[in-house]
Amino acid sequence: MSRTEKVRVLIAEDQALIREGIATLLSQQNDDFEMLPGAADGEQAIEFARRYRPDVILMDLQMPRVDGIAATQRILRELPQTHVVVLTTFETNDLIFEAVSAGAKAYLLKDARIDEIAATIRAVINGQSGLSPSVAARILDEFKRLRGPRVSAKLPVRDGLTARENEILTLIVEGKSNTEIGERLHLAEGTVKNYVSTILEKCQVKNRTELAIKAITY
Amino acid sequence: MSRTEKVRVLIAEDQALIREGIATLLSQQNDDFEMLPGAADGEQAIEFARRYRPDVILMDLQMPRVDGIAATQRILRELPQTHVVVLTTFETNDLIFEAVSAGAKAYLLKDARIDEIAATIRAVINGQSGLSPSVAARILDEFKRLRGPRVSAKLPVRDGLTARENEILTLIVEGKSNTEIGERLHLAEGTVKNYVSTILEKCQVKNRTELAIKAITY
DNA sequence: AAACGAATATGACTTTCGTCATAACCGATC
DNA sequence: GATCGGTTATGACGAAAGTCATATTCGTTT
Structure with missing residues (x-):
């Protein structure tokens, strides 16, 4: 998919240094990102999402006032076309599963390289997804558990069709x-x-x- | 994590050209891979897994006699310490979910670059996981569905329409x-x-x- | 071995779908 | 009463879907 307009990116992250750092790196990374003003907490993330209609939100999970998961839920209910990419230092099962259930399209750890973050942003824009390897492992485990034991993998073949x-x-x-x-x-x-x-x-x-x-x- | 021994890799893939090609590329990619003789179908994959005890199996899904998913199930029941990485051209939901349920640690599409395949092999050895972006998206969707609605992930199918x-x-x-x-x-x-x-x-x-x-x- | 039918595979051609630019209408707001 | 945002309405045009004639492969029947 090729887009003519720039990808509008909003960063929600309480630590100003990290917020500004990522914004700078991302805009250097490629000129097709339009960085919107950074949000310092969940409340502001919701407000800025309403105002600027970003294509992608890089969402930290631990933030004052409203945490990243609650913010994700509220933003996606109102603006379902938004893509939320979680970017956090923590990777407990609970956080990961809740974030995904809330509608996050990708879950990256903060040790990710900037080009990985950029690649993930492009992926979610195209309806794909991105998971850090250790996060993927947790998701797959839980996925197996949720599906339970398979008995017959065979789909019921529709009669009359080859x-x-x-x-x-x-x-x-x-x-x-x-x-x-x-x-x-x-x-x-x-x-x-x-x-x-x-x-x-x-x-x-x-x-x-x-x-x-x-x-x-x- | 650092390993002193080489990573023993078995490729199960029915097309000889692709099998040999990947083997060659992987051994060039890094000298810490020990490529075992390639298996041309699921039956042979099971046999070779027993004989050579690979650390990682690169498993195609569409193979004669025994398909990749059945082979994965049987190998992991017998040799649970093995890591299976699916490498296929197909990415239907059914195949992906069945493969993961069968115990595959990673699911890559054949358009992956060789260095991505190598990185994924190293990841699974370290208890991590790897999913192609489009595969990750499908897993996350199904994951959300399986966990059930946490809030109200209601899409504006009827609401929001005039x-x-x-x-x-x-x-x-x-x-x-x-x-x-x-x-x-x-x-x-x-x-x-x-x-x-x-x-x-x-x-x-x-x-x-x-x-x-x-x-x-x- | 020849004939046969079913399943699989392909491209030329027609029809239907989906996008885009555009405009009329209407109630609300200033 | 002018302006604005949203709903409703239209047709031109490129993209995708669907039809039809045709060919190959393979197991089965004669």
């Missing part, structure tokens, strides 16, 4: 475009379209939206 | 085309399209199929 057709149906239900499906399955776009046509006919629907609805609803 | 927009959303969810919607509401097709565009943006989705899915699911 294996290939089912693969494609699954991706359609995830909202993928034909191009994306083609890339994922190493098929030409034309091939995917043809599969879609076949599936549409078999399921007696007119277009992929109806198909997705039917597949979800049964 | 009355007219909601009428149109309802018809989209019924699988209607823009022409059909226009006839029903006595609007020009162009007008309907414009409404659809607005709704897509408000709901933060890329196309009407995703929109229908989100409207049904939430």
